[in-house]
Amino acid sequence: MVHETFDRTLVKAAMRAPYLEREEERDLAIRWKEKHDQQALHRITTSHMRLVISMASKFRHFGLSMGDLIQEGHVGLLEAAARFEPERxxxxxxxxxxWIRASIQDYILRNWSIVRGGTSSAQKALFFNLRRLRARLAQGPETLSNVAIRRQISMALGVSEADVALMDSRLSASDTSLNAPLLDDSGSTAERSDFLVSDGPLPDEIVEETIDVERRAGWLKNALGVLNERxxxxxxxxxxxxxGATLESLGETLGISKERVRQIESRAxxxxxSALIKQGSGFLAA
Structure with missing residues (x-):
């Protein structure tokens, strides 16, 4: 209720704000840029709140608060005022x-879903244009299949058909928490996460394997110390x-026969x- 009152008050104030003539707008922009005149900035932004509200309304179908969209658009308006060059x-x-559109779109991408999307310019264009393009193609003279529609959208936006399909599925359904309760036939309540089965090892098994690998590596390093240089x-x-090198290549490198290399390898x-068994026995005894 508070949000709705705020929205109505803001819209009424924006509608009452007078338009600026080109010369007046330029003078205010110069005053703000050169003298940081806050009153000049206020008049510029107030007179352009209609634009912010109009652009925010174009994104209301994403399910976010209109008041929040307007506030984010106002942030973009202030950024534009800070960067505007009146001499142009x-x-x-x-x-x-x-700047207004960019600020609103960034806010939507951050808050529309807990899963971040639109991380590249192509993905961002897909997110904001998919519904519009799909609706336009569906209303065309030809009846197109979903596959054909996705193909045309992918070509129009320069993304893969797989990206179009993934974004389409994301836009068609809201996020669902893994902790959301599910009621089974027996009447007991479980969470969605209870039905997710992982084929990977358990955490304690991972830790145990890591410790064993490190221990065996240490044993091998110590055991190698009993070998001579050759x-x-x-x-x-x-x-x-x-x-692995062949017996022949090692024999040539060391200047001995391959049979001699085999004998030295066997002895090593x-x-x-023996060294590893000794270390293992010592570990078990400890």
Missing amino acids: DVRFSTYATW EMKIIEERRLSED LEKLK
């Missing part, structure tokens, strides 16, 4: 239109590198196994 031969209303090189090249693996 442009009416203030023409310049302010972009054994370490063979194990690193054969077992620890992404592309036995040494590693």
Whole structure:
């Protein structure tokens, strides 16, 4: 009720505000820019509140408060006044239109849904033009399928058909909380989140796996310390590198036969196994 009273009062005040002639508007803009005359700013913004209200009304179908849309448009109007250059031969209303629309649209994108959308210019254009384009295509002389309509919208706005379909589904239904209650056949109440099943590991399993991986990595690092330089090189090249080296290539690098490389690798693996068993036994005993 308070919001409605505020809206009516604001609209009446805007309708009573006199229009500004071009020269008067220019003089006020110069006074505000050069002298920061607050009275001049007030007259400029007051005389253009009709424009704010008119533009805000074009976005009322998004389900947000008209009063909030007008206030956001007023923010854009003040931004336009701060940036306006009176020496240019442009009416203030023409310049302010972009800032008012941008401020209102940004507010809608922030508050229309808990899921942020319109993060790019193409997505923003899709959000604000999808309904209008769909309605226009549906009223055309040809009867188009949903697929054909989405294809034409995607071409008109430069986005993918998948983006059009996703935005279409978002605009056709409101957000639903995962904590919203659902009444089942037995009469008991559950939440939507109770029916979401995850195939991933539980948090305690993730932590346990992380700890085990770190522990095994530490054991391996310590066990590698029992190897001599040549054994370490063979194990690193054969077992620890992404592309395991062949016995032949290692033999050529070390100047030994591939059979000798195999023997050294086998002995190094036995040494590693013994060192790891020893560390594991010590851990269990502790």
